[in-house]
Amino acid sequence: MLYKDEDYAELDEQYIAHTYKRFPVTLLSGKGATAYDVEGKSYIDFGSGIGVNSFGYCNNNWIYAVTEQLRKIQHTSNLYTTIPDVQLARRLCEVTGYSRVFFGNSGAEANECAIKISRKYGVEKRGESCTNIITFRNSFHGRTITTLEATGQDVFHKDFFPFTNGFRYVPVGDKEALINAVDDTVCGIMIELVQGEGGVITVDKDFVKFVENICKEKDIIFIIDEVQTGVGRTGTFLASEQFDVKPNITTLAKGLGGGLPIGAILMDDVVKDVFTYGDHGSTFGGNPVVCAGALAVLGELFDNKYLERVSEKADYIREKLLEIPQVKDVSGLGMMIGIKLDDSFTAGEVAGKCVENGLLILTAKDKLRMLPPLNITQEEIDKGIRVLKKSLFELEYKVKLSF
Template identity: 40%
Template sequence: MSNTVTRADFDQVMVPNYGPAGFIPVKGLGSRVWDQSGREFIDFAGGIAVNSLGHCHPQLVATLTEQASKLWHVSNVFTNEPALKLGKLLTETTFAERVFFCNSGAEANEAAFKLARKYGSDHFGPEKNQILACKNSFHGRTLFTVSVGGQPKYTEGFGPVPGGIAHFEYNDIESLKAAISDQTCAVVIEPIQGEGGVMPADKAFLEAARELCDQHNALLVFDEVQSGVGRTGSLFAYQEYGVTPDILSSAKGIGGGFPIGAMLTTEKVAKSFGIGTHGSTYGGNPLACAVAHKVLELVNEPAVLDGVRAKHQRFVDGLNAINAKYQVFKTVRGMGLLLGCVLTDAYAGRAKEFLKAAEKQGLMLLVAGLSVVRLAPSLVIEDKDIDEGLARFEAAIAELTSAQ
């Protein structure tokens, strides 16, 4: 049996729920990636906002290697030092007083939504169970989280879906006012909608959500799976806005590429998750927690966070310069190093074509829906990589537009 694999093998052995690019990355360093043939790519995708410190960051490699030689897994029948150290660091640097560890953003949100309902039932009775979320939101792929997410395409064919969930318009205070009631146990918001098109929330919208939750004894839940861990230039986006949630979900960038998720909350809310109410076999494993602790240490430095803001401007200026020539974007929006290039009507629905064109030029990009090209690079991407990547993006756009 041959150990050689190609992209064609994907179509033969994998469940067909993904449509990956035509090349297979085999090596990464910083913001550069190489495929099986040795061809180099610049990475503006960041593993979908996961590779917060790029590929194979030497301090993360050293941390993982050191922990791998000590202890991998003991389960939550026991605790472990890396989990406790990470928990302490998270409570020292955020609003949170308690932390629950899991393996992904979907699991972090699943825990958040279960905790919100349990807290509502504990304090106000079982009828306080409604979860409100934004239309066009995304909170994961479990049946519960995909139902809370406000995109019907992700629940088609999977019914019946969980009840007690309703949706309101993002950035629309009046829509939230009309939806919330004393039966609402939680209002769930992404401070920046990621999959929904890289749409930042208005500060007034988040402030109103906080006030309405307080009025109706509902918990405010921020999904910061994509916006957290330095992505906006603050450690978490809620700090950028000055609006504090009751529960926050984190994943993606917190592990720098190693799978880990976390749900952060207050002591009062956490009490509703007593022994046996929720769990995760792999959650809080020593390998993931050791790496995540090092990620947080490195990211939560003024030089890195200030660098995110500077790099944001470098990207925006470069993208706007490209657009001045080719006029393919309606706008470039986002915060920090989570950016969305909204395509003009002439190119609406064709975001994937921009990805394919970029691939030909040696550039890795993302989409956010059908009409937004998304960028979520390393928080420490070098300026030379930004400039070279933008040059490759411009070459891709030039080729794409010339074919019209």
């Protein structure tokens, strides 16, 4: 049995594929917004495992739901119905007004599924050339060959050719470019409402409405990728509620599972019958244990009224961040927070210093990024902000503080 971070780092280096640049920490356990490493050091978690642990580490209701289900039946395949997956689908439809759900295992898969639905719809409506999808510059939609191409950032379009054809990119907010990109061959438009990986940039509400109107006018499937913004993260269950739009398809993942892998594709009446038997599938999609966990996440959000408190907490965090002298701007929506720092710091070095001082915090492009658990306490917020302040001070003055 090994107990030191360095030992696990060595195993990691030797046996894990070199695709992740990891911080020198091996996490062992956690409760709420506090994680502990193998040496017993504690960390305030402002990242939620990149927006996944909606109710932090080891939320009691979530553990109960998952372990109860584990004891009943862990997997059946999609040849049979299970109770948690139909209950979750019904609950999702009830809280969002959608009509039907397909369950997968990740955000990229959810977006792939949305792309498949749009293409089948387009081909059936306007013939075989109607397969193009419009996405937006600086977006992020996943890492499969198709969703990499859907991602509107050139940096992702390398090394893995040939990518899937049929994507057009439009700068966010550019109505004219959007009009020019739309023709009879476009079957879908996919957008994030807050570009998370792209630097926590909130899209203009008027532009989102414009996209919806074009989709309605031209009979194009409107897809909102809420993989990161969904499930209460921005203060409403779906961020689209704050933009007064209702896309034909919303994709969810990350926070829905509360820590277990899930993707969900919410379909409205326009698209709910596009897929017929055999069109799509997933071995693990709708897994009963995962769905039981997701039901517990929805229970915490709605029955235990956490959703009502997300915006309040987010406002408090923003206020505290803006008091820090090295913070130049705070972006995003609700508990999806981007922090623009003074140019003398890089987000990466600050995140590294924070880890050293006991705070897990994310980056997105040149910003620090926070996706705290939705149930983070005031005490945990204050403690995390204190560590951030201390880390910025230490970097600026090249000192080590003793508290």
